[in-house]
Amino acid sequence: MRRAHESRRTRGSRLGLLLGVAWVLSTSGCKKDEAAPTEEPVVTLGQENVARAEVSALQSGPGISGTLQARSAAAVRSEVGGTILEIKAEQGQRVRKGQELARIEDTTLRDQLIAARTAARTAESALQVAKSEEERNSKLAKAGVITQRDYERIQLSVSQAEGQLAEAHSRLALSREQVGRARVTAPFDGVVSERQASAGDVVQPGAPLFTVVDPRTLRLEASVPAAKLEQVKAGTPVEFEVTGYGDRTFSGKVERINPVVDPGTGQVRIYVTIPNTDLELLAGLFAEGRVASEARRALSVPVDAIDEANHATAVLRVQDERVHRVPVTLGLRDDVAQRVEVRSGLKAGDVVLLGSARDEVGEGARVKVQAPRPEQQPVAEEGPGVGGSEAPPRPQSPAAQQGQGQQPSTQPGQQGGAGGASSPAH
Numbered sequence: 001m002r003r004a005h006e007s008r009r010t011r012g013s014r015l016g017l018l019l020g021v022a023w024v025l026s027t028s029g030c031k032k033d034e035a036a037p038t039e040e041p042v043v044t045l046g047q048e049n050v051a052r053a054e055v056s057a058l059q060s061g062p063g064i065s066g067t068l069q070a071r072s073a074a075a076v077r078s079e080v081g082g083t084i085l086e087i088k089a090e091q092g093q094r095v096r097k098g099q100e101l102a103r104i105e106d107t108t109l110r111d112q113l114i115a116a117r118t119a120a121r122t123a124e125s126a127l128q129v130a131k132s133e134e135e136r137n138s139k140l141a142k143a144g145v146i147t148q149r150d151y152e153r154i155q156l157s158v159s160q161a162e163g164q165l166a167e168a169h170s171r172l173a174l175s176r177e178q179v180g181r182a183r184v185t186a187p188f189d190g191v192v193s194e195r196q197a198s199a200g201d202v203v204q205p206g207a208p209l210f211t212v213v214d215p216r217t218l219r220l221e222a223s224v225p226a227a228k229l230e231q232v233k234a235g236t237p238v239e240f241e242v243t244g245y246g247d248r249t250f251s252g253k254v255e256r257i258n259p260v261v262d263p264g265t266g267q268v269r270i271y272v273t274i275p276n277t278d279l280e281l282l283a284g285l286f287a288e289g290r291v292a293s294e295a296r297r298a299l300s301v302p303v304d305a306i307d308e309a310n311h312a313t314a315v316l317r318v319q320d321e322r323v324h325r326v327p328v329t330l331g332l333r334d335d336v337a338q339r340v341e342v343r344s345g346l347k348a349g350d351v352v353l354l355g356s357a358r359d360e361v362g363e364g365a366r367v368k369v370q371a372p373r374p375e376q377q378p379v380a381e382e383g384p385g386v387g388g389s390e391a392p393p394r395p396q397s398p399a400a401q402q403g404q405g406q407q408p409s410t411q412p413g414q415q416g417g418a419g420g421a422s423s424p425a426h
Contacts, residue, residue: 042321043367049357050318050369053301053350058334058341061231061293064222064238064270070213070283071273072188078203079181080104087199089210095186101210104203106182113175120172123165130154130161190214193283213283218274220252220287223267231293232257238272240289242281250274250281254291290336298331300339305352306330315346316353318367323353325363 082105089101134154141151194211197203220240224232236254241247251274258269270291274281306328307314317326328345346352351369353361361367 040366043361043365045318045353045357045361045367045369047370047372049354050351051302051305051354053299053342053346053352054348055297056300056337056339057295057297058300058332058337058339059239059290059292059295060332060334061236061291062224062228063288063290063335064220064224064240064272065286065288066220066222068218068220068242068274068281068283068285068287070190070193070215071217071219072190072214073193073283074187074190074212075208076101076184076187076210076212078104078184078197078205078207078209080106080109080178081204082106082108082182082202084197084199084201084203087195087197089186089192089195091192091195093192095190095192095212097186097188099186100183101186101192102184102197104182104184106179109175109179109182113172113179116168116172116175120165120168123161123168127158127161127165130158134158184209186212188212188214215279215281215283216275216277218276218281218283219255220272220274221269222272223262223265223269224291226261226266226268229257229268232268232270232291233293237292238289239292240287243286249289250287294332296332298341298343299346299348300334300341301346301352302354303333303338303340304354305358306340307358315342316358316361316363317346318351318353318369321366321368323361323363323365323367 084102085105086103087101088103089095089099095101134157137146137151137154140146141148190212191214192210193213196208196210203209220238232254234254234257238252238254239249240252241249252272254270255273256271258271261268301315305315307316307325312327313330314325314327317324326345329343331341331343333340352358
């Protein structure tokens with residue numbers, strides 16, 4: 001009995017010892033867990049997610065668009081009827097004022113000219129005879145040989161001969177002019193843009209033959225809203241881009257403003273003069289730009305960086321790896337460059353969030369902006385492989401593989417790479 005009692009006491013003490021050790025270990029484990037701090041996630045931003053506030057040229061004014069037209073353009077038409085004998089100008093050919101473009105058959109016109117010249121000579125002879133007769137009868141009238149009535153009749157014949165001579169001279173001039181009209185000439189220095197007739201065609205007076213334009217000065221007709229008419233004045237500069245010329249910018253000036261507003265559209269027609277002395281621009285191209293009614297250099301940020309939530313204008317600025325919401329005061333807005341002037345709240349060089357990054361990254365979040373990657377050399381296009389098969393793809397470098405993911409990502413600490421994407425911090 002005594003041994004059995006001692007064995008039970010021994011087992012009880014061992015069990016108590018084990019429970020005590022377990023409690024000590026569990027208590028120390030809980031304290032260790034409580035002491036370990038939680039690491040704050042870091043949002044990694046690419047260069048496309050941020051922008052810097054910088055001083056840039058800003059312009060503001062109503063936008064315009066339209067088709068370039070030659071300021072001077074003439075439709076050369078036939079002034080006489082007949083068969084076209086020769087075409088001496090083609091499309092795209094430069095011509096000088098008075099240069100012959102085409103020749104129309106003028107045989108009939110020359111015959112009419114000969115007849116008119118003969119009639120004029122006959123009228124001149126008749127006038128000379130009438131004047132001689134008047135001179136002889138003047139002496140007879142003074143001597144009383146003929147009556148005054150007969151003398152007045154002779155004077156009337158002289159007047160009639162003078163009138164017939166004047167008519168003959170008019171017909172002669174008209175015939176000469178008609179012969180000259182058979183020779184079609186350029187009305188001014190320019191370029192033949194269209195040719196509507198060919199040699200051998202029989203044309204009537206008024207038939208279109210050529211179109212000649214002067215490309216040295218172009219004109220752009222555009223419309224602006226009547227509400228913005230106060231920003232448009234004669235002489236105001238205009239900047240625009242032309243289809244087919246990439247990002248090149250051309251300039252002109254407002255020449256005239258239509259005094260009547262279109263009641264249907266509420267638009268006002270304006271006319272812009274564009275110098276083109278080097279003949280670089282072509283008539284018929286589509287142009288799009290704006291009237292630069294106001295321009296200045298000022299501190300600006302992209303329009304996409306502005307947050308106008310809750311009726312307050314602000315930006316999310318990155319400073320000391322933290323996102324701070326900063327109220328700003330805006331000024332001139334450049335709708336073409338998509339930038340807006342910041343009058344207060346930022347300084348040159350400040351980094352602000354753009355687009356989706358501005359919407360996803362909350363104020364106070366910890367962020368890290370990736371350094372800009374060096375420009376990569378262009379890779380030549382691979383040709384086909386042996387037998388016409390496609391060439392194997394060129395292996396990408398590790399830096400290029402890492403640069404493919406451009407969305408903002410979070411990482412648990414400073415040592416996390418840009419590729420470890422997770423939900424952004426809030």
